[in-house]
Amino acid sequence: MARAAVLHAVGDKELDLRDDVSTIDPGPDQVKVKIKATGVCHSDLSTMTGVLPSAMPTVIGHEGAGVVAEVGDRVTGVRPGDHVVVNWTPDCGECPECLRGEPYLCMTYLAQSFSEPGFTLGDGSPAFGMAGTGTWAEEIVLPRRGVIKIAEDIPFEYAALLGCGIPTGVGAVVNTAKVTPGSTVAVVGAGGVGLSVIQGARIAGASTILAIDPNETKHPIAKRFGATHTATLDDLEQTKGLLTGGAGFDYTFEVVGKSAAIATAWNTTRRGGDVIVVGAGAADDHWSQTAFALLFDGKSLKPSLYGGCDLKRDIPMFVDLWRAGKLDIDSLITRRIGFEDLNDAVRALTNGEVIRQVVVFD
Template sequence: MARAAVLHAVGDKTLDLRDDITPIDPGPDDVRVRIRATGVCHSDLSVMTGVLPATLPAVLGHEGAGEVVAVGDRVTGIRPGDHVVINWTPNCGVCGYCDSGRPYLCTVFVGRAFRDAKFRQGDADPGVYAMAGCGTFAEEITVPRLGVIKIADDVPFEYAALLGCGLPTGLGAVFNTAALRPGATVAVVGAGGVGLSVIQGARIAGASTILAVDPNTAKHPTALDFGATHTATLDDLADVKAELAPRGFDHVFEVVGRAAAIETAYGLAGRGGEVIVVGVAPGSEKVTLNPFQLVFDGKTVKGSLYGECDLVRDVPRFVNLWRAGRLDIERLITRRIRFEELNDAIATLERGEAIRQVVLFD
């Protein structure tokens, strides 16, 4: 039996930190992984508040990395001892989305997460589910073979964990969804962990102007450190836009997850510009856009799920950027914590006082 953090009901403010949770045995196409590091992501908080759905009770966590301890009989390309990133949207490889080169839209395995329990408590039958089919807030998990991406042994586990969600979501929004070209003008609404990854991606891609928009001025110096050329609050946004991009920005990334932020991003986009929606807003919220302006200004509004990443392709690319010194992962990590500090980390995240906190399992 092992330690794991369980959510019992939507609205709970804390997770049940237990030491009697065991993952199901690997099937012939599965892999068991000992989690060595897992990030505390805003999506975990969104499950607790009900913004993101999950079957409960469930072990939360989806941004993780660890070491393979066992593989199923039909598994190839992965063996015990390998270091891996957890891929929370593994693709089946045969559906229409996979065939069309959009594996990030495949829902085969994510769908199973809602009906197949992945853990047992004590000696009971499996009855504890896993967020996104992963549950990386546990010391050991069982996932499909395509739910792991092998990485080199010299990549620190805490860096590899961020390669499972926050970094691909932000970098992929720039490289894949926007296909940003050098010289483009960019605005990023929201300078949290994923927003900083978007800012880094825009810098790497060669954007000429990168405006970070966040009402919390304490985040502005960090945004500048990661590559923003300018910062603004909502109060001075109109003046800053008039100075930097009076005709509007080429690409505007919304990384907050609120309807009002999407509308702010839309207002910043210029004629022919695009709004990339990265944040996950509550389903109850509605966005109001001017349909006349949408057509005659030629604007585009796009959703970016998981940065439209294929982790098999993109994780090695991101590792190469890190090795080249162009991708800063270290400074994204605000705190390294123990499992016992997980609920404090969630409270810190809710207060907006951290970029990325990473749980390190012994």
């Protein structure tokens, strides 16, 4: 039996923090991981509110790291005792998306997560895992491709962020947008992923990085991570005029997950520039643009799911950037908490009081 945070129904404000949850037995191609640290991400909130779908009841959490506890008979490349990062979109290696070199679009294992529960509650009833993971649990079972081996000297709370926030943000810059040195960048939303976008833009050599957020308390934090300027929605047009002569930015990243934020990003981008959608929005939240503007403004609208990452390739790059002092992971962590603090952590994130909270399991 292990501890796990269970959501019984979409819309529940409180998670059921239990100590009687068991994982399924790992199959021949699966790995059991003892979770050591897991992040509290806005996508977790989106699952609780129904913006991101999940089978119910579900163990929340998708951003985590831990130690391999067991491996199936056919598993190679990892063994018990290895330190690993959870990959919440494991690639099957066989679908058209994988064969095209787009593993972040693979739906094989995500689709299975809606019909194959990964946990059993104390009363014997099944429970699913968010995105096929469920890292707000002490133990989880994953496909072999759902874990990425890492060096043992990387702190688990850092490694957890390598599973979602950092790949999503930095990856959007280096993989999706391919930001060039000397370019101008704007970022709509200065939360945890937005700050990773800002870091990515700084690492890529952008000359101007504007952080846009209505919460002015986030502005000095954004500057700490590399933003050269900040703005609220109220003074955005004036700031755009000062920084770009009114033309707009070469690249604008939407990191909120709202149609209104996409509109802001579009209007902040220069003609011929790139609008990169990073935030996970609701299926019924529609954004529209005129056919005239789509053609004659010449702007490119690019989605960036999971930062366009192949974690097998990109986690070593992120680790190298961290070791070189170019990627600040520690400052992204507002506080380290215990499992029993998860409901309070959900409230704090909902209220915009924190960047990233990390649950550290004993």
